[in-house]
Amino acid sequence: MTKITFVEHNGTEHALDAENGMTLMEAAVKNSVPGIDADCGGACACATCHIYLRDGWAEKTGSREEMEEDMLDFAFDVRDNSRLSCQIKVSDEIDGIVVDVPEKQF
C-alpha cells in the first residue's frame, strides 16, 4: 500500500492508502475525495481530475505526455506543476506523495 494525500482547496487533507497499479484519480474517486470529478472515467478525455504536484514529486511521477498536455488545455489555472491524476500510476516510488486539488474543475 502506498500513502497518498490529497489536499482540498480549503485545506482539508485526505490521506489514503492506495494499491500499486491503480491511478491517483482512481484512488481519489474510490475514496470520494471532493474536487476530483473524473467525468470521463480515466480516458484522458475531460481534464476534470486536474491536480497540482507539491515540490519534489515531479521527477518521481514522470512527465506529461502529449495527450495529457493537450487535455490540460481544457483545465483551468494550469501551472507548471499541473497534472491529470488519471495519468499518474500509484507505485512505491511515489509513497507519501502530496497533491493539491484545484478550487474548481469547471
Place this chain on the structure above:
Amino acid sequence: MSDATIKTDVVIIGAGPVGLFAVFELGLLDMKAHLIDILDKPGGQCAELYPEKPIYDIPGMPEVSGQELTDQLMAQAAPFGPEFHYNRMVTGLEKLGENEWRVTTDENEIFECKVVVIAAGGGSFQPKKPPVPGIEEFEQSDSSNGAGVHYAVRKMDAFRDKDILISGGGDSALDWVLNLQPIAKSMTLVHRRDDFRAAPDSVNKMRALVEEGKVNLHIGQITELTGESDTLNGATLKNKEGELQHIECTSFLPFFGLTMKLGPVAEWGLNLEENLITVDTEKFSTDQDGIYAIGDINTYPGKLKLILSGFHEAALMAHDAFKRVHPDQKLTFQYTTSSTNLQKKLGVK
C-alpha cells in the same frame, strides 16, 4: 421558437447512438419518434468527443469510427422519418394524464406524447465555464448581442465591431479567431502555451494574422474580468512569469470544450442512483409509467456502459412501449429477414 404543440407517439431525449437505434426499433413497431438533442448534430459522444476515434466493439463491425457509426445509424433510422430538434435542452417533463406526457424545451417548444425515452447518455453537453470570479455577471444570454461572455457563436454579426478576446487552443477557438477577425474591431487570442491543438492549417492562418498585426496573441491565462455594472470592458491576463496585463475587450469567448452535466433530468422525480436512472430490465422502464431510460443514463445490476447494451435496451423498450402507444393492437413478434410487413416499412424492394 414555436408555440404550436407537437403531438407524436414517442419523444426521445438524446440523439446519440442509442437514441438513433431506438428510432429503428420503435419504427418497426409503428411508433413515430421526435428526437431532441443539445448538440447541433446527431451522434452524441460518438460525434462530439470521438468522431475520428475507432470503436472496436460494435457487433458485426470490426472497426468503425464514431462518425461512421452515427452515419450508419442515421441511415438505418431514415425509413421511419424521425424528426430532429437540435440545439435544445429538454427542461420540463410533466404527466398530463394516463398515457400522456408533456415535454418542454429551453426554446419553448411543447411536445405531447405517449412515451418518453431518456437516452441522454452522460447528460447534456454544456460548455466548460472558466472559474473566473464573477464571470456569470458578464454572461450574455441574448445570442444576437455580442457584448459580454459567450460560450458559442450563433450569429456572427453580433460580434461586428467588437473588441473580441478568445481563449483556448483547439479548433473552436482558432476557427472563431479566423472567422470573426475580419468583422471585429480588434481580435485577441489567449492560450496557456504557444502550442495549439487546432488543425495545422488554422494555426498557420492565425500565425499569419499575428504577423500582419491583425490578431494579438498572448500566452497566458485569463484570471479576471473587469467591467462597469454588467458591461464587460476588459480582462486580466497572467503570463507564464506571473506578470499581470490588462486586455481591453467587449466580448470574451472562452473555448474550453464541453462537459457533461446531468442537467434537468435530476429534477423530474425519477428514481436515481448515483445520478443514473434505475430501470426494470424487463422493459427498461423507470419508476414512472411511460418513461423509459436506455443507454449510459440508466443503471441496473450488471449494467455495462457499452453501446451494444444500449441497442439491446432499445429493442426491449420498444416492445413494451408498443402497449402504451397502440393499446388496442396485438404485437406479433417478427424478424426483418422474413417479414414482408417489416420489409415494407423499411422500404425494401
